Amino acid sequence: MIDVITGAGATSRLAGSRETDVASSAAMPQMPQMPSAMGPQSSGSFSEVMQSLGVGAMNNLKAAEAQSLAAVRGEAVTRDVVDAVMAGERSLQTATAIRDKLVTAYLEIARMQI
Structure with missing residues (x-):
């Protein structure tokens, strides 16, 4: 499901002895680390920050799928499943909102007269 998006089959990732590892790691979904707007920036470029947010969102969605x-x-x-799915849903909504803001900013820049 989610793995199909990235090019690998979902069943191949869950097959074998890793099956229980994936299910147990899905119980505690990882939230992506947001850089602090007030403190000093330790991260690199804008693309690295966006990449880390995307990876975090994909990890949450994969954990929800595994759960x-x-x-x-x-x-x-059932409680763990609901928690994992809700964390995945929040990650997806955040990623969609960021994408919409980026597209809007790009369109505004494209309309600027030089």
């Missing part, structure tokens, strides 16, 4: 598959197999608690 959902574990629930289908009867190996996960």
